Amino acid sequence: MLQIKDISKSFEKFLALSNLSFDVPEGKITALIGPNGAGKSTLFNIISGHLRPEKGKIVLKNKDITGLSPHIISSLGIGRTFQIPSLFPKLTVKENIMAAYIVRNGKTFKFFGIDRKSEMAADSIIDKMNLSEVSNTPVTSCSYGVGKELEIAMAMATNPKLLLMDEPTAGIPKTEVGNIIEKIKLLCELEHITVFFTEHDISFVLSIASKIVVLNQGELIFEGVPKEAMESSDVKEIYLGKDA
Amino acid sequence: MKFNRKVYILLILIAAALTAPLVLDSYSILVLSEIFVTALFALSLNLVLGYGGMLQFHQAVFLGVSAYSYSLFVLHSGSFIIGIVLGPAVAVIFGTVMGVFLVRLSGIYFGMLTIALGQLVWAVVFKWYSFTGGGNGIPSVPLPGFLSTSTERYEATLIIFLISAFALYKIVNSPFGLLLKATGQNNTRAESISVNTKVVRLTGIVLSSFFAGISGISYVIYSQSVSPDILYWKNSAEILVACLVGGIYTFAGPIVGSAVIILITTIASQYMEYIAFVLGIILLVSVLFMPDGIVGFIKKRIGDGIAANKRYQ
Numbered sequence: 001m002l003q004i005k006d007i008s009k010s011f012e013k014f015l016a017l018s019n020l021s022f023d024v025p026e027g028k029i030t031a032l033i034g035p036n037g038a039g040k041s042t043l044f045n046i047i048s049g050h051l052r053p054e055k056g057k058i059v060l061k062n063k064d065i066t067g068l069s070p071h072i073i074s075s076l077g078i079g080r081t082f083q084i085p086s087l088f089p090k091l092t093v094k095e096n097i098m099a100a101y102i103v104r105n106g107k108t109f110k111f112f113g114i115d116r117k118s119e120m121a122a123d124s125i126i127d128k129m130n131l132s133e134v135s136n137t138p139v140t141s142c143s144y145g146v147g148k149e150l151e152i153a154m155a156m157a158t159n160p161k162l163l164l165m166d167e168p169t170a171g172i173p174k175t176e177v178g179n180i181i182e183k184i185k186l187l188c189e190l191e192h193i194t195v196f197f198t199e200h201d202i203s204f205v206l207s208i209a210s211k212i213v214v215l216n217q218g219e220l221i222f223e224g225v226p227k228e229a230m231e232s233s234d235v236k237e238i239y240l241g242k243d244a
Numbered sequence: 245m246k247f248n249r250k251v252y253i254l255l256i257l258i259a260a261a262l263t264a265p266l267v268l269d270s271y272s273i274l275v276l277s278e279i280f281v282t283a284l285f286a287l288s289l290n291l292v293l294g295y296g297g298m299l300q301f302h303q304a305v306f307l308g309v310s311a312y313s314y315s316l317f318v319l320h321s322g323s324f325i326i327g328i329v330l331g332p333a334v335a336v337i338f339g340t341v342m343g344v345f346l347v348r349l350s351g352i353y354f355g356m357l358t359i360a361l362g363q364l365v366w367a368v369v370f371k372w373y374s375f376t377g378g379g380n381g382i383p384s385v386p387l388p389g390f391l392s393t394s395t396e397r398y399e400a401t402l403i404i405f406l407i408s409a410f411a412l413y414k415i416v417n418s419p420f421g422l423l424l425k426a427t428g429q430n431n432t433r434a435e436s437i438s439v440n441t442k443v444v445r446l447t448g449i450v451l452s453s454f455f456a457g458i459s460g461i462s463y464v465i466y467s468q469s470v471s472p473d474i475l476y477w478k479n480s481a482e483i484l485v486a487c488l489v490g491g492i493y494t495f496a497g498p499i500v501g502s503a504v505i506i507l508i509t510t511i512a513s514q515y516m517e518y519i520a521f522v523l524g525i526i527l528l529v530s531v532l533f534m535p536d537g538i539v540g541f542i543k544k545r546i547g548d549g550i551a552a553n554k555r556y557q
Contacts, residue, residue, distance in 0.1 A: 088425065108423055111418050157437070
């Protein structure tokens, strides 16, 4: 689905990613883990087009997408959620989702009237995600949890083939994490979406991912199934070792 | 019904404005004209400022080049219709060319470039004596025959204002309007839902320059003259203050702000040297005590949350 090929990126003198290569398999859930500063967010920003790598290629289904504009990458089927909810604060929950549908329906340059199709589509996803109560509330007045769910709803509205999720459970109470996992799993199976997400909660990763990629200081130290990751001495040392 | 109440109030206001020349003296009518010209000008700015999130400091350029284009064309050829079309068209050309550079920037750099471009155009108009009349401007601009009395000119500025305000209201609440707001509020997020933010922002700037161009025509009808002052940055700053005072997150804010600014400057006009001081105080008070502007403040007080949302979708 997605191939990361020999990607390097540095900021000033700090090497954020060095010669990184791995694949994200189609139709599966792949997790990217690693301690803070490992380069997870940098890699996401490179995939989504917000940063340019110094070296290497990002290939989506045999198409080189390296260095394309973020809006083009998004329209090629890469959706994204942000670690800290990044929404349109003064718009209502429904308008946030509608914005995504308007672009998808090609109504960006409709200057008069309304787009009923987008409105209905937004209503339907709001229903599915149980957000009806806050549908007409501006996002600034919504809870953090609603923001997190809206992140997912908006990404879904772009009709992604590949969904990048930056720490989908960050800031969510432990009791609600299960709920979010279920929603992600369900959406992916239902819509056949490939998921690639970052996480630091290892138990969450084990329960959901079928492949794990571990980064440390910009370098790939493990790539494989979750069970093997638990047994890898490198992973234990830099990641799990912290707790031991 | 809330909807009906609002429409009734609006219709009463429009009827009152249309019939104002029957009861008011010619000076008051002139002041009202100025309010309508300024209000449209401010609305055009607020499309990019309040909705598009772009701090545009050179709005006066679009009003100015439109007013000059009309005036120069009519003086040389005598064709009013072409002049009226030419004004906004030239404003759109300026808006497009400048916008192409501007959308590459954001925040303070965007603002700085608008000031630079605006002053550049002003300097050209000011120095190019043989073409623009230089500092003198054009003291007497011909108008079509149906705009010969002050009442006719007043009604013209009012009708131009009403039609343009209606069009802007529709745009703000359209699918494009929603994406313009989205882009203004969070550019990165807009990109990640596939919005071509540069093109959306450029379109916003072009539309804004078009309506500013229309306000330029309205300005000529009101003043029957043009001078380089109308392109000067102070003219841009004045409507920026009007927008902020009235409230940039409401549709009516810039209209109310313009009325307040024009009324105060008119009343205080015998103390002309203190005008900047007075405007400064108004801005200070509104920023400190009414950060959402007068209209935003009133809406919050009334607790008319639904209406506020509707206005600023």
